[in-house]
Amino acid sequence: MSVIVLWSCHLFVTSETYFSASDCGENLLNRVGMFAFMFGKYRFLVISIALFLVLDLGVLVLNFYTSGKIAEQAELINLAGRQRTLTQQMSKATLYIKAQKLQMWVYQSGLDELREHYKTFADTLRVFNDGGAIESIDGGQPIEIQAVVAPQGLKILEQANPLWKQFEDALAPLMVDTLVTDEEIDPASAFIASNNAPMFMLMDELTEHFKASAERQTVFLRRAQIVGISLATINFFIILFHFLKQLRGRDLKIKVKQNESDQILSTIGDGVFLLDKNLVIGGQYSRQLETIFSTKRVSGQSFKRFLGRYFANKTVGLSMDFVKLYFRPHINSALIEDVNPLKRVEATITTEDDEAVQKYLDFSFAPLNQGAGNRAILVTVKDVTAQILLEAQDEQAADELEQQMSLLTQILPVPYQELDYFIQESTQGYDRINALLKDTKHIADNFENTLNKIARETHRLKGSAAALNLKWVAEQHHALEDNIEALREQSKVKKLSGRNLLPLTIKLKSNYESLELISQFRCRLGNYASVVGTTVEAANDHQKTLSGHGGEIPEIDGKWLSLYDYAERLATDQGLSLDVDLRGFEAPMEPTLTEKLHPIAIQLLRNAIAHGIEDSDTRCRLKKPNNGQLLIALSHDRGGNYRFTFQDDGRGFDYAAIRVELVSKGILTIEQAGRASSGDLIRHAFMDTVSTQLNTDPISGRGVGLPLVWQLIKSIGGRLKVRSVEREFTHFIIEFEHQSNERETSTRTLMERAG
């Protein structure tokens, strides 16, 4: 019984524990809700448990009641048994009195005993008939006895009562006086002797009747207990099986839902997971998350540690600060997405093959209310690598298209002959730079010298590109110069090797590609021109008209003619006005002669515009003509001695600035710079990379223009004379020998290549 009760308690506790998982609060409303919950969905279970308890209690009460009845029956059995004994003892006492009296002996003790037995018998019989209290047989507390009501018992009493009446009558004389006469004792003893046995038999029957009654009640109690316990046990198993059935059903439903969740999570194309308030990743997440991050270590991980595997510490710290904002009540989460540091962020992910892969990921966060003030964040991770790369490709393609269109519009006005010459000159220049970059032995021996050579070549090519207004190419050369300058600065701090020139090689490759593009355009334009009958001469005529010098300009060679436009462009860019006078360049010029002198003229022109010619206000103050005056002239004698003159009426060499630059670069000490003559200073300006400009621009400022001029002069075996007066003028005179050399125009080779 106790075991069953214990089971039931255990079940109840189990149920309570089970329910308590959904107990959302402690207030009364929630309690009421809880009861409604119990009597709703779990009504059967609650009723079964109540029935179980009722059955248990019923058996217990019945047991208690019947036990009391059995105890009473036991007392009756004892009392009835005593009546049997009393019958015999009364007979024995009567005979004893008679015998004592005959012997004239004392009989008082026998009389006392008889009277006591008589009284006890009479009281007991009365209680059997009428019920009432009587002293228990063991002499203890009085017990309450119910009157006999059973038919069998009443029948026995109906026989016993008259017989006892006769006993009373027979023994009455012995009960009132202590002196017993023979007339009193003789009939009494005779009556008892003859009626003792019937009374004994009746009391014995009564005892047996009580025994049988007690036995019946015991049987009843046993049966009732068996039935009660059986019912309770059956009920218990019903509860148990029902509970197990419910649990199994619930487990099945949970499993089905789990499967559904797994299926949904496995088909979601993005990484999805939940973050709790401690910023720990939840147990369920989409399979795509494992794919994105190439890991199965997700569930239960700290978000900070998780991010730390893929992002820099700074990004992780910032991201954690950002995510915490979603848990702050003062924040409107719809208004913080713009500051999300995990928007399109680059991650380094190590794959299962230990390969580091760069991915672009897009995290988005959505707060979820889980009730009772609990919040979680639904995190969605998208792999946007393909999208970003596609955008980058689109952007690059658009840039390239724009550049090509820009290049095309820049190429269109250039006369074909000049364009061909430019392509050839650039190809040779790139080849020379490429050779320098490949000459690893020389680079190792003299890194700075190699850099200077590359810088000069690049600067020369930039000048040529700028002269033809091929801005895109000029900018590419300018970017290359930036790289060279950066390397030069680095080389001052640490020793560099050929490997450090890799960026230049990459840039050079890009320049080669640009040149190839120009060649292709040139080829197509040539084809187009041949179809529509457009000629190079027509283009040149058109250019002359555009330049505004058509009527006044003598028949100057096409390449030299472009100097007018170049000078005008540069001057306009610098906010200057110029008059350019070209003498001795009448067409046709020998290409080899042009090849030698044109780059020199370009560099000196750039130099003059960048450093020499003043603005209008200054020139007005100095009483100079409003427009800067440039003279570029070529003359020669019959012996092949040529004289190339370049004159400007600008500010002349700024000797003070040159001194400062030479000292700051450590080329001269302060004393040496102070002692240096103007000739020495000019010589340094041509020998070293000296720039008196603070900033670089596509025209000047790198200090390589004049050294390049000197290299070019040396390459043609020329001599240089310079005359310069500050604030007045600068004259460059280059003398060299040149024998007329009829060579084919370089165009042919290039056209073959482009074709």
Place this chain on the structure above:
Amino acid sequence: MIVDDSLIIRNKISRSLLVKFSKVSRAENGEQALKMVRAEKPDVVTMDLTMPKVGGVEAIKKMMEIEPTIHILVVSALADKATAIKALTYGANGFLCKPFTDVELNEAIEQILKIKLSS
């Protein structure tokens, strides 16, 4: 209250907010804004982050000490997310990125005012 060092932005926000609010005050920097907050106790503040004297983050921090129930919308260019997050951590309720339209501004202000703040 509009706190921004740009006159153009102050005018733009002012024009937009005057449709909804009866009074719109302006401050050129954080220092001026703090003085005005004490005196005017505005319902909502639009706050730039990069300003001379007292910057936006500092101003928000001090403003929350003076008036904890004030609603603050950070209106700034998205140059420095770390500074913006710091501003939100100190008590700003939302962020609106420059440039913005009048509709975006009004929606953001409405969202901000939905938040119930306790002192």
